[in-house]
Structure formats: structure tokens, C-alpha cells
Amino acid sequence: MDMDTEFSQTAGSGALEIMLLMGQIMAMERRFWARETSTDWWDRIALEVWDDSQWLRNFRMRKAIFMELCDLLSPALKRQNTKMRAALTVEKRVVIALWKLATPDSYRSVGNQFGVGKSTVGAAVMQVAKAITELLLPKVVTLGNVQVIVDGFSAMGFPTCGGAIDGTHIPILAPEHQGSQYINRKGYFSMVLQALVDHKGRFTNINMGWPGRVHGARIFRNTNLFKWLQQGIYFPDQKITIADVEMPSYPWGPSLL
Known part of the structure; x- marks a missing residue:
């Protein structure tokens, strides 16, 4: 006689009812967990219901800005469906990457x-980061009207x-080799x-x-910035006269000290 048979015979019908009930409760808990971690909250709540305040609180941007970002990155992020699986939408790739980059959550x-x-999370982060580097940085990170900037600082x-x-330290995991090179003055591993x-x-x-x-x-x-400044091509023709001395425009900041 095995232990399961022995237990069922000695415990009686009351114990069997309890076991069946516990099994039903556990099944309900598993179903609840599956719903909580499914994608429905994103597809049906965040995209369809949330207002700007909820978007700002969770994604640090308004929905309209998010959708504009997706449109800009779309040429690099579109994927074709296959017979094996449906490709993730551009919006879902971008939101997964934003969530991972903005939170300490694990993959x-x-x-x-x-x-x-x-x-898939790892792939989305790399794809979105690459798309931002290729499509957005050249358009967004640009000098613009130098005279307006100089006048603004003046x-x-x-x-x-x-x-x-100035510079800021981005925390990273310790590299496998040359880890000591990445320990900053505050005592943690970082890139600048x-x-x-x-x-x-x-x-x-x-x-x-x-x-x-x-x-x-x-x-x-x-940096290339330093070289351009040395050659006088980053702030072209931007000079002012102070106490009869002609002075060019240049960056100010503690990083230069």
C-alpha cells in the first residue's frame, strides 16, 4: 500500500473534500497570476484607458509623445510575421525597452x-537603442542656432x-576584465x-x-567636440569683444577643470 492510498483511506471523505477544495483554490490562484502578468494591461488599459498623468507617472512621457517616438523609430523596428509567430508591434517593442531602461526590474x-x-526583452532593448542611435540622435542632438544659444547664456x-x-556616471555591472578601471571616485562601477x-x-x-x-x-x-573647438569650426564666427579683447564662444562647465 502506497502512502497516498493509505492517507486517503485513514483520513476519510472530509480530508478528500479539503484536498479537492485546495486544488481548486490553487488553480484559481494560478489563473489569477497568469492574468496579472499577461499583456492585457498594456493592450487594453495603458493604450486605451490611461490619461496623460498616468502615462507620465509610469513612462515619463505623454501618450502622444510615445506614439510620435514609435512613428520615428518605425522604419527600423518593423518586423514581418512568420508562420511560427506574430511579430511584436513597434509600440510594444518601444514600451518594453522604455520600461527596462527606466526601472531596475530584471529581464x-x-x-x-x-x-x-x-x-525577447533583451532583443527589444537592443533593437530600440540601435534605432534611436541611428535615426534620432543625428536629428535631436544637434547644435542648432548658435547665436540664439550664445545670446541665451549671455x-x-x-x-x-x-x-x-558636464558628465554623469551611469552605473554598470563590473566588467569581467579591467574592472578596476570602471570604479569611479564614489566607489561604484560606471561609464561616463x-x-x-x-x-x-x-x-x-x-x-x-x-x-x-x-x-x-x-x-x-x-572628444570630437574638443577637436572641433580647437579648429574653430563648432561655434563658427561667434566672437564678442570684452574690454577691447575679442573672445570666441566656448563651453563652460566643471568637466573642463
């Missing part, structure tokens, strides 16, 4: 959130300033993002990828 957790596998009390420059912005805080030039240990001044001296 598995993000996958559960949107009803996809963790490998009105704030910074004459001859063509941009404010150095950016130049105009008088309204809009990015006009970015440089990314230096190890966290490297000083901002060294990073700046090894």
Missing part, C-alpha cells in the same frame, strides 16, 4: 509584465558661453556620459563610454 520581470520571454550672465558641459547642453538644457553634443575612473577633463580632450 524576467519585464517579460512577465508584458507577456513575453526574457530573451542673458543669464554668462557671456561667450556656447554651452554648458559627458554632454553639452544649450541655454534651455537641450543636448547639443554627447559622448559616452569612458570608464568611470577617467577624469572629465581627459574625456573632454579626447
Whole structure:
């Protein structure tokens, strides 16, 4: 006699009823969990019901901006359906990437959130990042009207300033090799993002990828921006006279110290 048979015979019908009831409850819990981690909340709630305040709170952008972003990235993100599976929509690829980049959630957790596998999350992040780099950066991160920028900084009390420059540390996992090179002065592993912005805080030039240990001044001296400034081609013909001295426009910021 096995243990299951012995238990059912000695426990009686009451125990069997309890076991059946527990089985039903567990099945209900599993169904509830599946619904909670399915993609319905995105397809039927976020896309169809949420207002701008909910979009801002969860995605840091309004729905109209999100849809515009999807349209801009669409040429690089469209995928054809196959006989094996339906391709993810552009909107879903973008929202998965935004969620992963904006939160500390694991790939598995993000996958559960949107009803996809963790490998799909990884692929979406890489595809969207590549599309942004190829299609948006050349259009969005650009100098624009230099005279307007110089005048804007001058009105704030910074004459001859063509941009404010500084760096920020992006936390990363320790690289397998040369990890010590990525430990910044605050004691954690990072890469440095150095950016130049105009008088309204809009990015006009970015440089990314230096190890966290490297000083901002060294990073700046090894950028194309520095070379262009040295050659006088980044702020062309932007000079003002202060105390009978003609001075060109140039970036201001602690990264240059």
C-alpha cells in the first residue's frame, strides 16, 4: 500500500473534500497570476484607458509623445510575421525597452509584465537603442542656432558661453576584465556620459563610454567636440569683444577643470 492510498483511506471523505477544495483554490490562484502578468494591461488599459498623468507617472512621457517616438523609430523596428509567430508591434517593442531602461526590474520581470520571454526583452532593448542611435540622435542632438544659444547664456550672465558641459556616471555591472578601471571616485562601477547642453538644457553634443575612473577633463580632450573647438569650426564666427579683447564662444562647465 502506497502512502497516498493509505492517507486517503485513514483520513476519510472530509480530508478528500479539503484536498479537492485546495486544488481548486490553487488553480484559481494560478489563473489569477497568469492574468496579472499577461499583456492585457498594456493592450487594453495603458493604450486605451490611461490619461496623460498616468502615462507620465509610469513612462515619463505623454501618450502622444510615445506614439510620435514609435512613428520615428518605425522604419527600423518593423518586423514581418512568420508562420511560427506574430511579430511584436513597434509600440510594444518601444514600451518594453522604455520600461527596462527606466526601472531596475530584471529581464524576467519585464517579460512577465508584458507577456513575453526574457530573451525577447533583451532583443527589444537592443533593437530600440540601435534605432534611436541611428535615426534620432543625428536629428535631436544637434547644435542648432548658435547665436540664439550664445545670446541665451549671455542673458543669464554668462557671456561667450556656447554651452554648458558636464558628465554623469551611469552605473554598470563590473566588467569581467579591467574592472578596476570602471570604479569611479564614489566607489561604484560606471561609464561616463559627458554632454553639452544649450541655454534651455537641450543636448547639443554627447559622448559616452569612458570608464568611470577617467577624469572629465581627459574625456573632454579626447572628444570630437574638443577637436572641433580647437579648429574653430563648432561655434563658427561667434566672437564678442570684452574690454577691447575679442573672445570666441566656448563651453563652460566643471568637466573642463
